[in-house]
Amino acid sequence: EAGVAQSPRYKIIEKRQSVAFWCNPISGHATLYWYQQILGQGPKLLIQFQNNGVVDDSQLPKDRFSAERLKGVDSTLKIQPAKLEDSAVYLCASSLGGGRGAYEQYFGPGTRLTVT
Amino acid sequence: QQQVKQSPQSLIVQKGGISIINCAYENTAFDYFPWYQQFPGKGPALLIAIRPDVSEKKEGRFTISFNKSAKQFSLHIMDSQPGDSATYFCAASNGYALNFGKGTSLLVTP
Numbered sequence: 001e002a003g004v005a006q007s008p009r010y011k012i013i014e015k016r017q018s019v020a021f022w023c024n025p026i027s028g029h030a031t032l033y034w035y036q037q038i039l040g041q042g043p044k045l046l047i048q049f050q051n052n053g054v055v056d057d058s059q060l061p062k063d064r065f066s067a068e069r070l071k072g073v074d075s076t077l078k079i080q081p082a083k084l085e086d087s088a089v090y091l092c093a094s095s096l097g098g099g100r101g102a103y104e105q106y107f108g109p110g111t112r113l114t115v116t
Numbered sequence: 117q118q119q120v121k122q123s124p125q126s127l128i129v130q131k132g133g134i135s136i137i138n139c140a141y142e143n144t145a146f147d148y149f150p151w152y153q154q155f156p157g158k159g160p161a162l163l164i165a166i167r168p169d170v171s172e173k174k175e176g177r178f179t180i181s182f183n184k185s186a187k188q189f190s191l192h193i194m195d196s197q198p199g200d201s202a203t204y205f206c207a208a209s210n211g212y213a214l215n216f217g218k219g220t221s222l223l224v225t226p
Contacts (some may be wrong), residue, residue: 004159005180042216042218047215048212055212056213091160103165108159
């Protein structure tokens with residue numbers, strides 16, 4: 001079974017530029033998550049999708065971050081404009097969704113963003 | 117507000133020894149407690165998880181001990197190996213987002 005795919009793996013941009021990350025979850029997984037992992041810390045949820053609907057985006061900085069999951073499969077996370085403090089690894093995770101299957105989350109390799 | 121507190125921040129264990137990492141939580145609505153292992157440049161990988169209806173779960177060399185009344189849980193790695201050197205994260209969930217601890221960097225020396 002293929003895992004969660006993410007691209008690009010690395011991205012370096014200057015502050016105030018924009019950037020987009022892509023995620024393809026495990027086939028059949030209805031729930032998709034984007035987490036931000038700052039160096040030396042645990043991942044922190046940015047947004048959770050159930051199919052193509054948003055379940056929780058309370059910690060997403062909506063003035064600069066946006067995310068979509070068209071057709072309920074792959075997802076894109078965008079930052080515009082980027083700030084220095086956005087330097088982090090952006091992790092995508094997926095789970096079966098619904099009932100107890102929602103609990104086991106599987107992570108992709110992440111995209112390491114450096115904002116200079 | 118850190119919902120899950122993890123200690124120690126770093127740990128050095130000799131090969132063959134026991135590694136113990138502890139976590140505490142506040143939210144009694146949490147009903148799923150996983151541990152993730154993360155190697156440099158990789159995403160977190162699910163290692164083992166427990167629900168509050170059991171006090172212990174063992175999978176190979178990895179054991180979770182859970183104390184519901186104290187709202188604490190811990191990971192024990194028996195017969196630790198150099199290949200276990202990684203960062204370990206505890207987490208807690210009520211079926212939605214995972215709330216992670218800050219992580220423990222484990223180094224197993226030969």
